[in-house]
Amino acid sequence: MTRLDDLPYPILVTPEVPTEAANFVRESGYARSIVLCDAKVAPRARAIARAIGKQTSVLSFSLGERRKTLRTVERVLEALAEQKVERTTLLVGVGGGVATDLFGFAGATYMRGVPFVAIATSLVAMVDAAIGGKTGVDLRAGKNLAGAFKDPVAVFCDVAALATLPPRAMREGLAEVVKHGIIEGDETFAELEELAAQPLQKWPWEKVIADSLRVKAMVVADDRLERGAREVLNLGHTFGHAIERASGYRVSHGSAVAIGLRAAGLLALRTGRFSESEHLRVLSLLALLRLPLIVPFDRVDAVLRAMSVDKKARDGKLRFVMPRKIGDVEYGVTAPLPSVRAVLKRIRETPGAAEFRR
Ligand SMILES: NC(=O)c1ccc[n+]([C@@H]2O[C@H](COP(=O)([O-])OP(=O)(O)OC[C@H]3O[C@@H](n4cnc5c(N)ncnc54)[C@H](O)[C@@H]3O)[C@@H](O)[C@H]2O)c1
Numbered sequence: 001m002t003r004l005d006d007l008p009y010p011i012l013v014t015p016e017v018p019t020e021a022a023n024f025v026r027e028s029g030y031a032r033s034i035v036l037c038d039a040k041v042a043p044r045a046r047a048i049a050r051a052i053g054k055q056t057s058v059l060s061f062s063l064g065e066r067r068k069t070l071r072t073v074e075r076v077l078e079a080l081a082e083q084k085v086e087r088t089t090l091l092v093g094v095g096g097g098v099a100t101d102l103f104g105f106a107g108a109t110y111m112r113g114v115p116f117v118a119i120a121t122s123l124v125a126m127v128d129a130a131i132g133g134k135t136g137v138d139l140r141a142g143k144n145l146a147g148a149f150k151d152p153v154a155v156f157c158d159v160a161a162l163a164t165l166p167p168r169a170m171r172e173g174l175a176e177v178v179k180h181g182i183i184e185g186d187e188t189f190a191e192l193e194e195l196a197a198q199p200l201q202k203w204p205w206e207k208v209i210a211d212s213l214r215v216k217a218m219v220v221a222d223d224r225l226e227r228g229a230r231e232v233l234n235l236g237h238t239f240g241h242a243i244e245r246a247s248g249y250r251v252s253h254g255s256a257v258a259i260g261l262r263a264a265g266l267l268a269l270r271t272g273r274f275s276e277s278e279h280l281r282v283l284s285l286l287a288l289l290r291l292p293l294i295v296p297f298d299r300v301d302a303v304l305r306a307m308s309v310d311k312k313a314r315d316g317k318l319r320f321v322m323p324r325k326i327g328d329v330e331y332g333v334t335a336p337l338p339s340v341r342a343v344l345k346r347i348r349e350t351p352g353a354a355e356f357r358r
């Protein structure tokens, strides 16, 4: 087990979640707990509940991004009321990022807030969604528009649960792992380069996850309420979100972030901030991990439009997060529109010699 204490609550990365979670509940002295889970991980949630003991039941919900809504939150809250959950009852939310966001939000609102433990079962949830205290759901107007900051009392990353995670969901998380590697640099990035040639089943996941989530945890620890520094975590996301939106969400978040990391590197390269060799290292890592590098549609203007409505566009100027070096990422950097346009054209094509033309 690896334990991180960078935030006000412990983050535990372990293949033995049922035992460790049960120990935590016992040691924390909660008289009663209730396990909420994404139906896809119900067997895992039941094993966790069994380990915790008699005073625990499991409530399972069909989730998925389309059900990440206030309606589902209402169903969860009504179910909690039916179970006569009290202020002092511990909620244990088990699942991917949708589950940790949604159950965390339910934990923030039920009786104005009850203690919540997040048990992350997807790579995205482990290295990103469950870390940092942001919870919430989607509205028709956009993703994650309703929510609350809610610190959990603990986060568990269920390394063993990765065995059943669909490859598609795994790739979603890898894009964020690469992002964290670029922010952190040094051994964290080099280790990914070393592992990239090996099949994912052979990766030392406990270490990879701990190293990756530590990057987010440390950034968040410096900027809990998002006043500025957290912005580095948006590396690849200004382009990424715009690509997702312009594709009508046909390009997944992880794929869009991978393409966005290429785009941020290109923009940094073309505005004289990043070196060719480091850009090439990022491209090679993304490619080895079979993450996409090319936008699969031809709508530069739609991406540009989506980008200028992005919340990062203050006073009409586009601001970007860009690498200066692997391990040194700047935020709030404005870039000239022609360079942004050139980047958007370039990411329509396979990387080649033109990648490095200024
Ligand atoms: N709060 C934050 O700071 C933050 C950060 C990043 C992402 N998010 C949110 O996270 C969500 C994406 O997370 P995600 O990719 O985990 O999505 P998800 O929760 O929908 O999980 C992906 C798929 O894998 C299934 N699944 C999860 N764990 C499994 C396991 N161990 N075995 C088998 N199937 C499993 C889920 O049922 C789902 O079908 C988005 O809604 C996003 O907004 C939040």
Ligand SMILES: [Zn+2]
Binding pocket: 176, 237, 253, 257
């Ligand atoms: Zn992301």
